[in-house]
Amino acid sequence: AQTVTQSQPEMSVQEAETVTLxxxxxxxxNNYYLFWYKQPPSRQMILVIxxxxxxxxxxxxxxxxxxxxxxxxxxxxxxxxxxxxxxAMYFCAFMKLPGQAGNMLTxxxxxxxxxxx
Amino acid sequence: xxxxxxxxxSQILAAGRRMxxxxxxxxxxxxxxxxxxxLGLGLRLIHYSNTAGTTGKGEVPDGYSVxxxxxxxxxxxxxxxxxxxTSVYFCxxxxxxxxxxxxxxxxxxxxx
Numbered sequence: 339a340q341t342v343t344q345s346q347p348e349m350s351v352q353e354a355e356t357v358t359l360x361x362x363x364x365x366x367x368n369n370y371y372l373f374w375y376k377q378p379p380s381r382q383m384i385l386v387i388x389x390x391x392x393x394x395x396x397x398x399x400x401x402x403x404x405x406x407x408x409x410x411x412x413x414x415x416x417x418x419x420x421x422x423x424x425x426a427m428y429f430c431a432f433m434k435l436p437g438q439a440g441n442m443l444t445x446x447x448x449x450x451x452x453x454x455x
Numbered sequence: 456x457x458x459x460x461x462x463x464x465s466q467i468l469a470a471g472r473r474m475x476x477x478x479x480x481x482x483x484x485x486x487x488x489x490x491x492x493x494l495g496l497g498l499r500l501i502h503y504s505n506t507a508g509t510t511g512k513g514e515v516p517d518g519y520s521v522x523x524x525x526x527x528x529x530x531x532x533x534x535x536x537x538x539x540x541t542s543v544y545f546c547x548x549x550x551x552x553x554x555x556x557x558x559x560x561x562x563x564x565x566x567x
Contacts, residue, residue: 347495373556383545429497436552442488442513443547443556445497448469 339364340432344446351420351455358405359415359449362432367391371436372406372413373443377427386428389413420453427451458482461559468536468566476531476562477566478546486549488556489513489521491542498545504529505551530567536566 341364351357374386389397389406401402427448433442459480490498500513504523520532545554546559
């Protein structure tokens with residue numbers, strides 16, 4: 339079974355600054371996907387970024403980027419130029435390859451991020 | 456608007472009562488999931504269905520049951536609610552060949 343751990347229950351950052359959220363995971367799979375989801379106060383689950391484990395290049399989406407360290411099983415999210423709208427709960431998640439048995443999302447416990455003006 | 460819809464949005468339920476949370480998607484996704492979200496624990500999988508007519512148990516299935524009579528609907532039933540089932544429940548769907556999951560807006564359930 340896979341496990342996902344987010345060791346920072348809460349974080350805060352000043353507007354326009356950069357913040358990094360940590361995530362580690364445990365799996366025996368060699369190929370898989372990793373995700374960061376954002377959950378604002380509206381409760382909506384929003385996919386922020388996705389990383390394919392067999393790709394060495396770190397994924398980026400505008401102000402969001404990841405630092406994927408496969409050997410260390412680490413998958414951190416960096417938010418640059420933080421904005422007030424980034425205030426939310428952030429979840430790290432793992433998934434096996436599509437088509438494999440048991441390929442549902444496994445989530446970490448979440449990190450609550452507050453962006454301060 | 457295509458998507459996934461949950462009902463009700465919130466509910467207060469007396470302990471011992473039976474409750475069904477509804478989930479409907481119009482994207483023709485074959486896989487559907489029920490998660491519960493609790494502070495510090497993230498989202499934990501309750502039950503899943505890879506295709507209509509099949510269901511499976513997730514990480515925390517006790518006290519819950521599901522059915523998948525057709526592609527669109529995936530109801531979650533609490534046969535006899537207990538206070539520990541107080542949580543926010545999310546339904547999600549995904550096309551099996553894709554990686555992106557789509558989530559409903561959640562149901563906040565309080566069992567008193």
